[in-house]
Amino acid sequence: MERLIKSGLMFGNLVHVASPALVERYNRALKHLTGKTTSLTDFYVDISGYSPEVGHELGDDLYLNHAGVNRQFILLTTEQKRSPLLNAQFSTSRGILKQFIEENEPALFALTARDAVAGELVNSVYDMSSPARLFDIRRIKIEADTTNGALRQAEKLDERVERFMSEEDAWFDDVLIAEMIELAGQTGDVLRNPIDLKEMSFEQRNYWTSHFGGVYLFQDLELPGVICAQDKTPFEGGRVEYVFDLSERNRVANFLDLNGLVEPIVKARGIDAAAILRQKMDFVLVDALAGEGVEFAGRTRAEMRRLARRHSDLLPEEFHTLNALLNWAENGGPWPVITSDNPAYFYTLRAAAHKDAELVNMLLAELAPKDVRQLFICHKSLFYRRYETWADTKRAYVVDFLLNEYQVDKLGTRAALFGHDAPMEEPAPPVAKDPAADLEAVVARVGPWGPVTRRAGSKGKG
Incomplete structure (x- = not known):
């Protein structure tokens, strides 16, 4: 560390x-x-x-x-x-x-x-x-x-000032005046410089906790649920009907989708989805080759591509799936069917625009741990635990990347990854002359995630 x-x-x-x-x-x-x-x-x-x-x-x-x-x-x-x-x-x-x-x-x-x-x-x-x-x-x-009770003393002084101003014979109350002088010596002039802290309370319904091995609670949803990083058994039969653990990828994916908590990266407006996908592929590449004695820190993207070609037989399914999605987004290639069984599925998502977006991005970081940038931004405690298990070559790459790519513009990076533009009205779909042919064209163009706007200048059916 x-x-x-x-x-x-x-x-x-x-x-x-x-x-x-x-x-x-x-x-x-x-x-x-x-x-x-x-x-x-x-x-x-x-x-x-x-x-x-x-x-x-x-x-x-x-x-x-x-x-x-x-x-x-x-x-x-x-x-x-x-x-x-x-x-x-x-x-x-x-x-x-x-x-x-x-x-x-x-x-x-x-x-x-x-x-x-x-x-x-x-x-x-x-x-x-x-x-x-x-x-x-x-x-x-x-x-x-404060440790000397300045706020309590200020409240007492305020009460006595109120009595002094409102009671008819207060001018003759030597005890009251003495108390005011003593308290003012401790608090200062509370009339000119009020000392007060707002009474604040916060609703806590949807949140993550480290207790019980790590738990995500979503209580304030149409379909409430609990997602456990470890054993879900202690939560079953409790106050929430839907209880999953992280290994139940299909059920977790369905829960997120039914509650409208996520959206595909390639569907999000105002971001460079292709750039995000390429970076995720680099992270998967580094993870796959970290034990092969390859040095990554300081390499250009062209050098990373050459590494991928040279070691293609070692690259996992996540890399090839993300590459297929990138090929669709940039070159009009065939639409890749990505189900929740695919290990790359959660790498293709981000939180939709809602009040619990940070919590959902934290969960996605745990479901897609090879994306070290999102892991560092959204779930630091898990990042530190996983960092200790990595090969030194991966540690060096990750530190170099975070220093040179993230730390220099934290706000810009977060906006590029997780920011949401104002919603726009979706255009009405055209009337199909040939329903069967039109359905095939729509699936090839947008896939099961709904309408996706391609990048300007891209080719293909978009």
């Missing part, structure tokens, strides 16, 4: 905590939340304030996330909003923390200028003793305050 760390692909964008003042604030918050402190004077924290170095020192990587639920957090600066969330147990946690920071940024900036803000993502579940607990998680509420 050292290559990933040095390249900034692992533990990147963490906030450096090195000043004595910040360390002291961190320790106050850590003591407040967990009863523990760190003796370290230099460490890094993620968006939640979790530090790998502190976790190593304490011998507990879940010191801010006991039992993997109700994640606690420590904010030393609003810059933590740019950091990743390490050891994520739920796919929604980082988004919730980021939104909380952004929605309360002015108040948090003022609060963290003097103290750390400590808090918790609270739900009604306190352990993961059974799968049924996952279905009890419906809403996540954020509770937060």
Whole structure:
């Protein structure tokens, strides 16, 4: 993993905590939340304030996330909003923390200028003793305050100010005035500089969790379901009728299609499908030849094509299927019939335009793990686990690719892969003079996935 760390692909964008003042604030918050402190004077924290170095020192990587639920957090600066969330147990946690920071940024900036803000993502579940607990998680509420209780003190001061302004004899209440002066000394002028954090709660119905070997829950759908990375047995006979594991490719594919969660890459508007397919083929090629002593890093696409021709007998079905689809998209070749039994099937899909697109792309990354770019973007924990199993030649290629092709334009790459243009009205189909001939022409032109617009200048029946 050292290559990933040095390249900034692992533990990147963490906030450096090195000043004595910040360390002291961190320790106050850590003591407040967990009863523990760190003796370290230099460490890094993620968006939640979790530090790998502190976790190593304490011998507990879940010191801010006991039992993997109700994640606690420590904010030393609003810059933590740019950091990743390490050891994520739920796919929604980082988004919730980021939104909380952004929605309360002015108040948090003022609060963290003097103290750390400590808090918790609270739900009604306190352990993961059974799968049924996952279905009890419906809403996540954020509770937060500084370690010295600045928000509680501000609320008290606000109450006393309200009494002072509304009660008839408040001017003569020496006790009330003394309390206001004492509280104001701790909070400052709450009338000119209000200290308040918005009460925020978040619905959590569709999400991924690392519990029980990795589970994707889709509860807020017309056809709800659960997809398990490992054993599905504990979820059968529960609150959701449809329960699958990742080996049931046909059933998973049908579930995604019936709920309108995916679309074929070659059907998506506003993207260069051919370029995406070529890159996926490169990833499959590297995976196939990684044990053959071939060096990949720095090779041009022409050199990668020559490698594919030279070692065609070693290339798996995914490569040949994607090549057939690329030939259709670019050259008007025959439409390849790709069923869910084909190992390349999930490589040809991406999430459709809906609110759970990130979750679906995460699932697709697990179903198509040789696409290392999507795996890194959408499912980092799985990427890191698989990285440890790869040959060194593949590791070198992947790091080189991510540094030179992805890191230089993260937003552009994500938009090119997963972005959605505004929907356009589909043209009305022509009236067929010969139904049998027309059906054959339509299947040859668009295939079973529906209308597909070919790239400009392509040849064939499109």
